[in-house]
Amino acid sequence: MTHSNSAAPATAVPKRTCPSDTTEAEWAVLEPLLPTSACQLSTGGRPEKHPRRNVVDAIRYVNDNGCKWRSVPVDFGVPWRTVFGFFQRWRASGALARIHAEPHEQVRLHDGLDPRTVAVILDSQSVKGAETVSQDTRGFDGGKLVNGRKRHLAVDMRGLPLSVMVTKASPHDSVPARDLLFRLMSTHPELATAWADSAYGGPLIEWADSFLGLTLKTVPRRKNQNGFAVLAKRWRVERAISWIMRARRNVRDYARLISHNEAYITWTFITLMARRLTRPPRPPRTIPHPVEPVSKPKPKCIECRDRTPSALLRPR
Template identity: 80%
Template sequence: MTRTPKEGDEAPTARKRNYPSDTTDAEWAVLEPLLPVPACRLPWGGRPEKHPRRNVVDAIRYVNDNGVKWRAVPVDFGIPWRTVYGFFQRWRASGALARIHAELHEQVRLHDGLNPRTVAVILDSQSVKAAETVGADTRGFDGGKLINGRKRHLIVDMRGMPLSVMVTPASPHDSIPARDQLFRLSLAHPEVTVAWADSAYGGTLTTWAHTVLGLTLKTVPRRKDQDGFAVLAKRWRVERTISWIMRARRNVRDYERLISHSEAHLTWTFITLMTRRLTRPPRPPRSQPHPVEPATTHNPKPIRIRTRQPGTIRLAPVIPPGTSPSHPGGKDTLSPTTP
């Protein structure tokens, strides 16, 4: 049943793309099929959406990329700021945002000619200052970085594409929230078998990950002659991902009252990154290894990963007594063993 437009209703019109954060036609072709189904198309029905979804997505990306307040959404989007914030909150609360992120991650890996599932990941964290809008119960003081705010915990694959994002107060040691994050990762991605991290994730966490999750956690220590920041093997990939986060000005400082909204802004940053990656030519593999990583002398064997469970289970045929496994239909041709 369709709703008849009434006088005063705003017609969904295409707006001119004025901002760098706006979606291109190629990006919208990738992102539109992943968005939740409108309520008016569901069996229980709902009010038809008044504003084009592309304008809604562009407005959310504008807030995320430019770091403005929700009340400062430009009027040329043609959408009230409360409506934009409502879509941002509903898609986050319903789990649609996490589903879009997971599907885009698999598409990016397929786009680059890789297996959609990865078996190796890298862990790291980033402490950021919190604004006065962040309550005392969701913030803490990081004694190592001397930052009063929140901490972002990231798990990325070997291309730097994030698999898991979690935000906590900055006060706990990295190894404490890492247990929760690794447990969630094992549920969503049971194929992951090895992870690299810095020395802060060592100690009992390594034993716990191997015993409970069956995950090999390897630490990449600092160099003996290191003074300040230095590019380290494996860890440079997640450090590069953190630099991608800081391109979106909303992520430079944490302004969100809810931790879930901080995670949503990080997820939108990665969604924008991956949609743009899908509209460009695939990234060729490295012709030479990274300077800080040793070169491999042999080609590793390809790994086959079953991403979906089979619909049926094949059972081995029952072999009657006296028949040979190699000749099920005949007599046993093996000679009996003598004592």
């Protein structure tokens, strides 16, 4: 159930000047999703002093530009402690998860799809951790040679995430994938199929089928593949990872708590989905993506003729 913050103070909202600020259309999408203010609850509470739109814009500014919380510009008219307080309370209360879940369904309906997807794609990303990341919450990824944390994503066929989980970078992908899939199935029991790379293969496939009733399929690398190549299904989650890196706060991990790191990623996708809802719906694709399995046309027979002069082939 969504509520509107009708008890917001009459403080003037500053002029929108930053690229991360909400537009009128985006605020119309986000405002009903915010939790009810304390003064409107039966328990009562003090009215909020600052407009919530300024608070949301300040959170998006920190996430998009990667600055410190203490460096929140005074142009927003909200002290940085107040902004961080809202950021932390909405995450701890579960309000941020609802703010993310409802736009996800709205985007799918906006594009003419079923609001509940039945297929997901899994992948992970290792990110370097700053000195503010404690030793207990960081690890070394031997494959990527990264000392920090690892982000685990589960996205739908449009690349929008259903679940985000952050762990140490040291465990193999198949180990935290069990917790990710368990969380995913508890909130989305309609899921039937999941695609991932070969790191999620082996015993994890049997475990997902036996305990979760989920069909896990791996998309291996192509034969004789040298370097990077766009692979079917997997390119969608890799594109979602590139969307995460557009927010500079996600380029490197500075969060002391793992839950805060997950909140930064969640705010990145909330911003993305709010912008999609304010644009015309995407037209349906008329042709499959080049990397998807399609019927390949028969190769044409081209006659190769050696036009090298015979004089150049004679030994000297």
